[in-house]
Amino acid sequence: xxxxxxxxAATALDVGGRVRxxxxxxxxxxxxxxxxxxxxxxxxxxxxxxxxxxxxxxxxLDAMDAYYREFGANIHxxxxxAGERATAEYEAARATVARFINAPDAHELxxxxxxxxxxxxxxxxWGRRNINRGDAIVLTEMEHHANLVPWxxxxxxxxxxxxxIPITDDGRLRLDVFEVxxxxxxxxxxxxxxxxxxxxxxxxxxxxxxxxxxxALVLVDGAQAVPHIxxxxxxxxxxFYVFSGHKMLGPTGSGGLWARRELLEAMPxxxxxxxxxxxxxxxxxxxxxxxxxxxxxxxxxxxxxxxGAAAEYLMALGMDRVRDHEQELLTYAxxxxxxxxxxxxxYGPMDAGLRSGVIxxxxxxxxxxxxxxxxxxxxxxxxxxxxxxxxxxxRLDVPATxxxxxxxxxxxxxxxxxxxxxxxxxxxxxx
Amino acid sequence: xxxxxxxxxxxHYRRPHNFGVIEGPTVTQEGSNPLCGDRLTLQLRLAxxxxxxxxxxxxxxxxxQASASLLTDEIKGKPVASAAGMSGQDVLDLLGIEISxxxxxxxxxxxxxxxxxxxxxxxxGSAEAAxxxxxAAEEPAR
Numbered sequence: 001x002x003x004x005x006x007x008x009a010a011t012a013l014d015v016g017g018r019v020r021x022x023x024x025x026x027x028x029x030x031x032x033x034x035x036x037x038x039x040x041x042x043x044x045x046x047x048x049x050x051x052x053x054x055x056x057x058x059x060x061l062d063a064m065d066a067y068y069r070e071f072g073a074n075i076h077x078x079x080x081x082a083g084e085r086a087t088a089e090y091e092a093a094r095a096t097v098a099r100f101i102n103a104p105d106a107h108e109l110x111x112x113x114x115x116x117x118x119x120x121x122x123x124x125x126w127g128r129r130n131i132n133r134g135d136a137i138v139l140t141e142m143e144h145h146a147n148l149v150p151w152x153x154x155x156x157x158x159x160x161x162x163x164x165i166p167i168t169d170d171g172r173l174r175l176d177v178f179e180v181x182x183x184x185x186x187x188x189x190x191x192x193x194x195x196x197x198x199x200x201x202x203x204x205x206x207x208x209x210x211x212x213x214x215x216a217l218v219l220v221d222g223a224q225a226v227p228h229i230x231x232x233x234x235x236x237x238x239x240f241y242v243f244s245g246h247k248m249l250g251p252t253g254s255g256g257l258w259a260r261r262e263l264l265e266a267m268p269x270x271x272x273x274x275x276x277x278x279x280x281x282x283x284x285x286x287x288x289x290x291x292x293x294x295x296x297x298x299x300x301x302x303x304x305x306x307x308g309a310a311a312e313y314l315m316a317l318g319m320d321r322v323r324d325h326e327q328e329l330l331t332y333a334x335x336x337x338x339x340x341x342x343x344x345x346x347y348g349p350m351d352a353g354l355r356s357g358v359i360x361x362x363x364x365x366x367x368x369x370x371x372x373x374x375x376x377x378x379x380x381x382x383x384x385x386x387x388x389x390x391x392x393x394x395r396l397d398v399p400a401t402x403x404x405x406x407x408x409x410x411x412x413x414x415x416x417x418x419x420x421x422x423x424x425x426x427x428x429x430x431x
Numbered sequence: 432x433x434x435x436x437x438x439x440x441x442x443h444y445r446r447p448h449n450f451g452v453i454e455g456p457t458v459t460q461e462g463s464n465p466l467c468g469d470r471l472t473l474q475l476r477l478a479x480x481x482x483x484x485x486x487x488x489x490x491x492x493x494x495x496q497a498s499a500s501l502l503t504d505e506i507k508g509k510p511v512a513s514a515a516g517m518s519g520q521d522v523l524d525l526l527g528i529e530i531s532x533x534x535x536x537x538x539x540x541x542x543x544x545x546x547x548x549x550x551x552x553x554x555x556g557s558a559e560a561a562x563x564x565x566x567a568a569e570e571p572a573r
Binding site for chain 2: 366367368369370373374385386390393398399400428429430
């Protein structure tokens with residue numbers, strides 16, 4: 001099978017006024033996002049739940065719409081114009097997303113539905129071949145359930161052991177304990193690049209070097225990193241890197257697994273069916289080349305194309321500038337919260353240089369769900385609950401937190417609205 | 432907003448009625464909404480076919496706590512059969528506020544725990560919540 005990966009004349013986004021004097025202008029960027037112009041309860045939406053899912057710019061919506069309207073054929077099959085275009089666009093999106101994380105080879109990038117599916121793929125395909133009785137897998141206390149439960153299942157099935165790097169009270173990994181855990185000679189170390197709950201940015205390159213020195217492979221969960229900081233899988237040096245598209249301005253149902261080619265070639269397929277095979281006989285089959293070996297069945301073609309458009313949009317803005325923008329917002333928010341609401345409890349590192357645009361908080365005497373409900377009445381969308389990190393909330397000894405999270409379109413006015421909203425919560429609850 | 436957090440709801444949240452452990456409970460039942468972190472321990476003293484004593488401990492949001500406060504008030508001194516017959520609609524009527532689908536499991540936690548304690552009902556109102564299991568009396572959660 002021949003697959004075209006050359007991008008048909010990529011149209012670079014005209015950055016226009018979105019970047020001014022080397023800095024993002026979120027007031028201009030906002031206009032790209034139709035959802036941000038909507039109202040809730042008659043009030044303009046203040047969207048502070050981007051860590052759950054981000055909004056999508058018009059270019060992403062247009063790219064997906066074009067597939068359905070103009071070249072809605074299946075990929076890797078049709079010997080006709082639309083089928084060839086669909087294949088070219090889908091594979092071009094793969095190349096773009098590979099470039100976005102600086103993967104050395106686009107064929108090392110497998111499209112998945114999300115980070116969860118990517119981790120399950122590794123646990124099933126690599127894990128069942130490589131984890132045996134007594135083998136250790138090292139995780140951390142701050143993992144999203146997506147990077148915890150698949151390893152629990154694997155450890156149960158293969159009789160492996162799970163070990164956990166604890167966190168400090170301000171939400172950083174205990175690297176001293178990690179050193180000790182590495183003496184167990186784990187087969188795999190899997191950790192998040194950026195904590196979805198605390199925003200902590202982990203020293204992934206340093207941790208990868210240490211894990212490799214101990215003979216372990218490394219999986220990095222980048223779901224909360226790719227939207228917020230420059231990611232370079234070669235500089236990190238990890239073996240597997242997973243992410244979701246819908247948190248990085250892309251569509252739901254898109255995501256990826258990057259892994260070194262030799263690992264992918266040695267791994268058996270995850271799901272079986274069409275597209276992942278080279279030859280099929282009644283009693284045996286031969287697998288396709290990577291990455292298609294891991295992409296059974298017709299994928300979400302529009303989502304893959306949309307993810308490519310999202311990666312292009314972010315690269316046009318510049319991930320360094322995205323990071324700078326969020327650091328400014330974080331600093332503004334942390335200072336303002338401390339000044340105006342000193343009673344509000346904040347979690348995670350207080351140094352904006354160590355964290356991404358996520359602020360978990362609690363208001364004494366008010367449950368996080370009540371916080372979110374009152375904020376909703378003012379048009380503010382925040383997350384309330386355990387954010388799929390129940391063990392981390394146990395560690396923090398709090399049943400639930402409210403969480404405000406940012407993206408490229410977040411403004412200081414959004415933060416000001418949050419400050420006012422918290423004031424309203426306190427007024428209603430008299431706290 | 433003030434429609435949901437009416438004064439009497441907040442009052443039941445801040446100073447819940449029947450909050451605490453009771454003397455000589457005949458049934459102790461725990462309920463929780465793990466997804467919210469709401470937790471409730473309900474104690475009943477059943478005697479001569481009536482709910483002679485009722486108390487609850489735990490923590491949770493305003494809706495779950497107010498609902499427990501109102502429900503325990505409602506069943507106190509009532510025949511066990513009528514306590515066992517309480518429905519989701521009865522609890523919504525007690526609350527007297529509009530409950531959105533996302534908050535329904537908060538509102539129904541106390542009822543489900545009561546139903547678990549009395550072996551009645553079918554956990555209506557929140558199919559997602561884990562069925563509460565009877566446990567021996569233990570330390571209150573707060």
